[in-house]
Amino acid sequence: MSKTSREIVLDILLDIDRNDRFAGDALGGALRANQFMNKKERAYISRLTEGVTEQKIRLDYILNQFSKTKIKKCKPVIRCILRMAAYEIFYMDAVPDEAACNEYVNLTGKRGFRTLKGYVNGVLRSVCRNKAAITYPSMEDGVESYLSVKYSVPEELVGFLLKEYSTDQLEQILQAGEQERGTTIRVNTMQTTTEKFRNILIEKGIKVEKGYYNQTSLIISGYDYIRTVPGFHEGLFTVQDESSSLQVLAAGIRSGDVILDVCAAPGGKTMYAAEQTGEQGHVYARDISEEKVDKIDENLERLELHNVSTKVWDAAIPDPDMIEKADVVLADLPCSGLGVMARKNDIKYHVTEDMVRELAAIQKTILDVCAAYVKPGGTLIYSTCTIDRIENEENVTAFLKAHEEYELESLSDYMPECLKKRAEKGYITLLQGVDHCDGFFISRLRRRK
Numbered sequence: 001m002s003k004t005s006r007e008i009v010l011d012i013l014l015d016i017d018r019n020d021r022f023a024g025d026a027l028g029g030a031l032r033a034n035q036f037m038n039k040k041e042r043a044y045i046s047r048l049t050e051g052v053t054e055q056k057i058r059l060d061y062i063l064n065q066f067s068k069t070k071i072k073k074c075k076p077v078i079r080c081i082l083r084m085a086a087y088e089i090f091y092m093d094a095v096p097d098e099a100a101c102n103e104y105v106n107l108t109g110k111r112g113f114r115t116l117k118g119y120v121n122g123v124l125r126s127v128c129r130n131k132a133a134i135t136y137p138s139m140e141d142g143v144e145s146y147l148s149v150k151y152s153v154p155e156e157l158v159g160f161l162l163k164e165y166s167t168d169q170l171e172q173i174l175q176a177g178e179q180e181r182g183t184t185i186r187v188n189t190m191q192t193t194t195e196k197f198r199n200i201l202i203e204k205g206i207k208v209e210k211g212y213y214n215q216t217s218l219i220i221s222g223y224d225y226i227r228t229v230p231g232f233h234e235g236l237f238t239v240q241d242e243s244s245s246l247q248v249l250a251a252g253i254r255s256g257d258v259i260l261d262v263c264a265a266p267g268g269k270t271m272y273a274a275e276q277t278g279e280q281g282h283v284y285a286r287d288i289s290e291e292k293v294d295k296i297d298e299n300l301e302r303l304e305l306h307n308v309s310t311k312v313w314d315a316a317i318p319d320p321d322m323i324e325k326a327d328v329v330l331a332d333l334p335c336s337g338l339g340v341m342a343r344k345n346d347i348k349y350h351v352t353e354d355m356v357r358e359l360a361a362i363q364k365t366i367l368d369v370c371a372a373y374v375k376p377g378g379t380l381i382y383s384t385c386t387i388d389r390i391e392n393e394e395n396v397t398a399f400l401k402a403h404e405e406y407e408l409e410s411l412s413d414y415m416p417e418c419l420k421k422r423a424e425k426g427y428i429t430l431l432q433g434v435d436h437c438d439g440f441f442i443s444r445l446r447r448r449k
C-alpha cells in the first residue's frame with residue numbers, strides 16, 4: 001500500500017532526526033523517489049517538511065505547555081507526529097483542526113504506538129482548545145528567549161549574534177526567514193540577453209521581477225521544478241543569489257583574465273567568471289572531492305562553457321603550479337552559512353560559536369595558501385555566505401597582518417549605486433532581511449605590484 005503524504009513527511013523528518021541530515025537533502029531525496037505524485041501533494045510535502053523544520057523550537061515551546069513529557073524527550077516518531085500536527089494546526093488550513101488531530105492520532109496507531117494514541121490525542125486536543133490563549137516569551141522575559149521562540153532559533157545562536165548586532169537589526173535579519181522570496185537566477189549572457197530571456201519566461205506564465213543589484217539577475221516564482229523552467233536544459237540561466245553574483249562583479253574581471261576559483265562547487269561563481277573573462281581567458285575551478293567537481297562539470301556542460309578546467313584539489317594544500325598564475329583568485333570559502341539561514345532553514349540548529357571558530361581557522365589556512373597564487377597587481381576576493389565578524393573581518397585583518405604585500409581596495413567601483421558607500425572600505429557585509437539578497441561578505445584584497 002502506498003504511503004500517504006503525512007507518512008512521507010514523517011519518514012523525512014525521522015530521517016533528518018536520526019541521521020542528522022539537512023532537511024533540503026532529505027526532502028529532495030523523498031521528492032525524487034515520489035516524482036510521479038501530483039503537484040498539490042508534492043507542494044504539501046514540501047511545505048509541511050520545511051515548516052516543521054523552520055519552526056521546530058516554536059512548535060516545541062507550544063507543545064511543552066500541554067505535554068507532561070518534554071517534547072525533546074518523546075520517542076522520535078511521537079515527537080515528529082506532534083510537531084507535524086502542531087504545524088498544521090497553527091500554520092496550515094488544508095484541513096480543520098479536529099480532522100488534523102484525528103489523522104495524527106491514527107498515524108500514531110499505524111506506526112505501532114497504539115498505547116500512545118490517548119497521549120497524542122490529549123496533547124493535540126489541548127493545543128486546539130487553547131490555541132488563541134497561548135502566550136510566548138516577551139522582551140521583558142529576556143531578549144534571547146523572546147527572539148529564540150519567536151523565530152525558532154537556538155538561544156545560544158541568538159546570544160552569539162547579539163554580540164554583533166543590535167536587537168532590532170537581529171530581528172530584521174531573523175525575519176528574513178518568514179518572507180516569501182522567489183528564486184534568483186542569473187541569465188547566461190553568452191547565449192541570450194536578460195530582456196529576451198525575461199520575455200520568454202513571462203510568455204510561459206512564470207512570474208518575473210528584475211534583480212535589485214545585478215542587471216543580469218531575475219527573481220522568478222510560480223513554477224513547479226527549476227528543471228522545468230524554459231531554458232534550464234539549454235543553459236540560458238543559472239540559479240544564483242545576487243549576493244553571489246556581486247562577489248564575481250567585485251573581482252572586476254577583464255576579458256582574457258586568468259581566474260582561479262579554489263572552492264568552486266557547484267560552480268556558480270566559476271560560471272559567471274568564465275562568462276566575464278570570455279574565450280580569451282581561462283578559469284581554473286577546484287573543489288575538495290570528485291563528487292563536488294562532478295557538480296561543477298555538470299553545470300559547465302549545461303551552460304556550454306569551454307574556457308574552464310576543473311580539478312580535485314584541497315585548497316589548504318599549496319599548489320606549486322599555480323604560483324603567481326592568477327589575475328584573480330576567488331576564495332569563496334566553506335563557512336557557517338549564517339547568511340543563508342532564511343533559505344536553508346536548519347543551518348541555525350547546527351551552528352555554534354566553537355564551530356564558527358573552527359571554520360575561521362580553516363578559512364585562514366586557505367587564504368594564506370591563496371596569497372601566493374595571485375600575480376603581483378592581481379586580486380584576491382575573499383567571501384563567505386555568513387555574517388559574523390570572526391569568519392569575515394577578523395580573517396581579513398589577520399590576513400593583512402600576515403601578508404604585507406596585500407592591501408584592501410575599495411569595492412565601490414564594482415558595486416551598484418546603492419551599495420557604493422558601504423563598499424568603500426574594501427569589504428561589505430550584506431544582510432538578509434536588510435538587503436534584498438542573502439547575507440554575504442565580500443572583500444577585495446589587492447596584491448601590490
Ligand SMILES: C[S@@+](CC[C@H](N)C(=O)[O-])C[C@H]1O[C@@H](n2cnc3c(N)ncnc32)[C@H](O)[C@@H]1O
Binds near residue numbers: 267288289335385
Ligand atoms: C561556499 S561553497 C562554494 C560555492 C561556490 N563558490 C559557488 O559559487 O557555487 C564552499 C565549497 O568549498 C568546498 N571545500 C570545503 N573545503 C575545501 C577544501 N579544503 N578544498 C577545496 N574545497 C573545499 C566545499 O566542498 C564547497 O563546495
